Amino acid sequence: MPVAVITGGGAGMGLAVATVLVADGWRVALLDVNSTVGEAAAASLNSNQIKDGSEAQSLFIRTDVTKYDDLRTAFATVADRWGGNIDFVFANAGIAGGTDFYNDSDSEPQQPSLLVEEICLRGVVFTSHLAMHYMRRNKPAPGGVIVSTASAASIYASPELPLYAAAKHGVLGLMRSMSLQLASEGIRVNSILPGAIRTTLHTKTIWDQFPVGDFTPVEEVVSTVLGLVNDPTATGRAMEISAGETFDRKQPDYCNETMQRIMQGKSY
Template sequence: MLEKRTIIVTGGGGGIGQATALVLGKAGANVVVSDISDAGAETAQMIGAAGGEACFVRADVGSEAQVEALVAKAVARYGRLDGAFNNAGVEQANTPLHELSADQWERAIRIDLTGVFYCLKHEIAAMLDSGGGAIVNTASALSEVAIPQAAEYVSAKHGVAGLTKAAAIDYGARGIRVNAVLPGIIRTAMIDRAIEHPSFSAYFEKLLEHHPIGRFGQPAEVGETVKWLLSDAASFVTGAMISVDGGYRAI
């Protein structure tokens, strides 16, 4: 499905990023796993152990220079860039807006929104050189709605939705598709930390009631959706916000 296509996955050291990298590796892609920690190297090793092709490039998506270097290294190793899953992110501080510090706000915006901008900027430039490609951004169900004590995260994810649509409009006719997945509650370490937070545990119990499918999601379920969006099977899909949320947004 994605044989020999070179695809960058940011935030590939765990959770949705790792699960998606493994799905893409199994589908035959050359996976460039990126993360701010060495956990990304472990993901690349897992892909290799399963018979796939992968490499690890350490990068902080909040640094444009590091993102530019990430894309350059992907192209240098595999000759071209065909796809990307811009997934790296940080969670909210679980703090009411009036108590939110400027540092907490700026961290979320820098990683969750500006980081996606940096990735899009340099990935698109490389894909124009390669003749086209496909990009998927990790937005969120919170790109459309909000939850308590998450102003900085909600704002960043609303921005990701806008960036996705703007890029899709600008580059669709030039052979580059840009879409976003909007996960609901997916059982990752990030979500587990939030569930364990004293002010949020009861709230997450209520959230489960708002998932008509009757459970929270698994990271690989997002990964399978990303695989489809990056493949030719989704050749007429761009600028789309694809919910992977167990029906959360349907209520």
């Protein structure tokens, strides 16, 4: 049975992807900082039967993605429990929230909170790094799929959420760089760039400001993620998803050959 690790797996997009994978016969580890929702999610998945009638297999591991040791322990636990291979990692944990970045003060300016950056970018960096490590050791051959949750804010300005936009730009840059470096090792790296999805990322009060038609159904996200997992040619793709439409956002063209050579690390 193939094995998946999903951060932010206790609810929202992570749980939605996990639900489909379990139904298709995967073993799925749900990593989440919220033990209440994570344990409930795993119990619910394990109460269902997969297609061949055997018991579904799901595991919850409480994990703070900003802490490398938490993630390292979680990956080791999954590998030990299910035979070593990790085939798919969904680096999905994230928050949006408000920010004190723009706060004004008559006194000495205070350091803004970096929690959004720590979860949305550092968590993806740590998760992707560990995914790469385990996928290089998969048997009988190295390989696997990493999908990171970026955002429409990876490619557009988001003036109310500057640190969220900065983090998500970083996620997209990480994915594009990793996808080129790891392609020869059989590790495919992609990102999804969702628009507004009514999950626990924001409160009901915030979501109610938007017309219903602005939201992207979570089923479209699941379909896009699984499409990236199942397409053996899919790597380096940035899939923007918005209100019923999906767009493959290509990297911008290099401004000239010099920039292309520098960015690709070539000295000639």
